[in-house]
Amino acid sequence: NAGVTQTPKFQVLKTGQSMTLQCAQDMNHNSMYWYRQDPGMGLRLIYYSASEGTTDKGEVPNGYNVSRLNKREFSLRLESAAPSQTSVYFCASSASGTLQGYTFGSGTRLTVV
Amino acid sequence: GDSVTQMEGPVTLSEEAFLTINCTYTATGYPSLFWYVQYPGEGLQLLLKATKADDKGSNKGFEATYRKETTSFHLEKGSVQVSDSAVYFCALSLNLGQGAQKLVFGQGTRLTINP
Numbered sequence: 001n002a003g004v005t006q007t008p009k010f011q012v013l014k015t016g017q018s019m020t021l022q023c024a025q026d027m028n029h030n031s032m033y034w035y036r037q038d039p040g041m042g043l044r045l046i047y048y049s050a051s052e053g054t055t056d057k058g059e060v061p062n063g064y065n066v067s068r069l070n071k072r073e074f075s076l077r078l079e080s081a082a083p084s085q086t087s088v089y090f091c092a093s094s095a096s097g098t099l100q101g102y103t104f105g106s107g108t109r110l111t112v113v
Numbered sequence: 114g115d116s117v118t119q120m121e122g123p124v125t126l127s128e129e130a131f132l133t134i135n136c137t138y139t140a141t142g143y144p145s146l147f148w149y150v151q152y153p154g155e156g157l158q159l160l161l162k163a164t165k166a167d168d169k170g171s172n173k174g175f176e177a178t179y180r181k182e183t184t185s186f187h188l189e190k191g192s193v194q195v196s197d198s199a200v201y202f203c204a205l206s207l208n209l210g211q212g213a214q215k216l217v218f219g220q221g222t223r224l225t226i227n228p
Contacts, residue, residue, distance in 0.1 A: 042218035050211035096212025112179035
């Protein structure tokens with residue numbers, strides 16, 4: 001099925017460890033996004049990539065880095081995980097120049113202990 | 114800044130009841146408005162949208178009308194089913210430039226439908 005695929009689905013890290021969350025879409029969308037979802041706070045934008053070769057900060061970028069590897073793939077890296085980064089992470093994509101909203105992946109539940 | 118406010122949950126209804134989930138927004142300009150639904154353990158799915166004032170979005174029996182005068186986009190359904198149990202998010206879109214758009218979400222409303 002066409003859509004957005006995220007890996008892994010679950011991860012437990014120790015404080016200070018690093019990891020990369022992977023995201024790939026097969027809808028030929030130009031724009032991709034990383035959000036985090038925390039209880040009672042809705043979703044907040046971490047980073048986005050308007051098109052291949054560009055990335056920009058969102059609302060809550062501290063502690064994260066991203067790479068737009070090609071048009072399909074957009075990864076999120078935690079260099080030194082902290083308990084405050086315990087959250088559910090969602091990748092999304094959208095067709096550029098339209099107002100169709102996003103297509104979301106199924107999420108990665110990350111716990112930092 | 115731009116923001117979305119939803120009615121606080123959780124909301125619990127009986128099957129076949131009428132549903133309203135209130136959503137109001139603050140924005141400069143005229144954003145597009147969306148309702149997303151999240152079923153347990155899944156990502157968010159687009160439920161419906163409206164791109165300009167007085168537009169009505171509809172899908173799966175749900176409706177919402179873009180009201181510029183009251184800056185609202187309330188979600189309604191005439192007769193809910195157990196399968197409608199989920200978390201519902203209202204959102205507005207902002208243009209980030211270069212074709213990208215940012216969705217600003219409300220905090221979500223958990224809906225439970227009892228048989």
